[in-house]
Amino acid sequence: MTGNSEFAGCIALVTGAAAGIGASAARWLDAQGIGELVLVDIDRPALDRLGLSCKVHPFGGDVTDPSLWKLLEREVPRIDYAVLNAGIASNGEITDLDITAWRKTxxxxxxxxxxSLRTALRAMKRANxxxxxxxxxxxxxxxxxxxAAYSASKAATIQLAKVAAAEAARYGVRVNAIAxxxxxTGIWDRAEWFAPLIEQHGGRAEALAAMAKDATPLGRFASADEVAAQIGFLLSDAAATITGTCLVSDGGVSL
Known part of the structure; x- marks a missing residue:
């Protein structure tokens, strides 16, 4: 990517950057010529294996730890773009859900x-x-x-993005969500029920394809790279008048 890229010389924060959508978003920004990447993940060693060409500031730690964000704010005073992606999946019906599991999610x-949003917005507010x-x-x-826990957390994330967009617009910052x-991604491999599906269908790709055929009108799941490119669009100048929205990228599931 040439130095004419709108991302050239800029600094982007990506959380949950070690794998999945976060890693793909980091690679997408790197390919667009981003100047520096601030990467956060609980799996610190994995950040070093991403193979990025730009300057990288890796931070290992738990995104729920306020001290991590205090450290980052001291060491990274400037943030131009942010992809806030860190999260976990969970399942369980409400009647069976333990409060500890609920609170963790x-x-x-x-x-x-x-x-992470507060840290990003503080830096962006200074830069307008x-x-x-x-x-x-x-x-x-x-x-x-x-x-219940996962869905509630993600519904709240969408609303949080809208509130942030309303607050940040006055200092030239756009905030959107993607759904x-x-x-x-590897999140499937950590689910106990997925291994039997792999065995049943004769492979991981086959199991995912079977699930997607049953679950989505388009009959396919997205790749992490596809979602990263959609995130990139929302970050880019092509989306200059888009703020407070949630881009639904679900293959038609919500129809």
Whole structure:
């Protein structure tokens, strides 16, 4: 990418950057010529394996820890773009859901989102410019049994993005959310019920394809790279008048 890119010389924050959508977003920004990337993930060593060409400032830590964000604010005074993606998945029906599990999901997905958003907006307010994308989910739009904690956290993320957009517009900062449906990331591999599906269908790709055929009108899940490109659009000047929206990228699940 040439130095004429709108991202050239800029600094972008990406949370949950070690894998999945976060890693793809970091690679997308790198390919667009971003000047520096500030990467945050609980898996600190994985950040070094992303193979990025730009300058990288890796931070290992829990996004729910306020001290992590105090440190980052001291060491990274400037942020031009932010992809706030860190989160965890969970399941369980309300009657069976333990309060500890509920609080863990809400803590990572919502408290962590608030803390990272606050840090990004503080830096952008000083510069009177910036763009932020929060990773939500179609689960925050369409109800599904067994997803109470996750769905509540993602619905709150969408509303948080709207409130932030209303507050930040006066200092030239845009804030949007993206709500993917099924995405081919490692999150599936950590689900106990996924291994039997792989065995049943004869492979991981085959299992995901079967799930997507049943679950989405388009009959396919997204790749992490596709979602990263959509996030990139929301960050870019092509979306200069878009703020406070939630881009639903779910293959038609919410229709």
């Amino acid at each position: 809400l803590s990572v997905n919502l408290d962590g989102m608030f803390l 410019r910036g763009a932020v994308v929060l990773t939500a989910s179609v689960s925050g739009i369409k109800a599904a049994a067994g997803t 993917p449906g099924g995405v081919d």
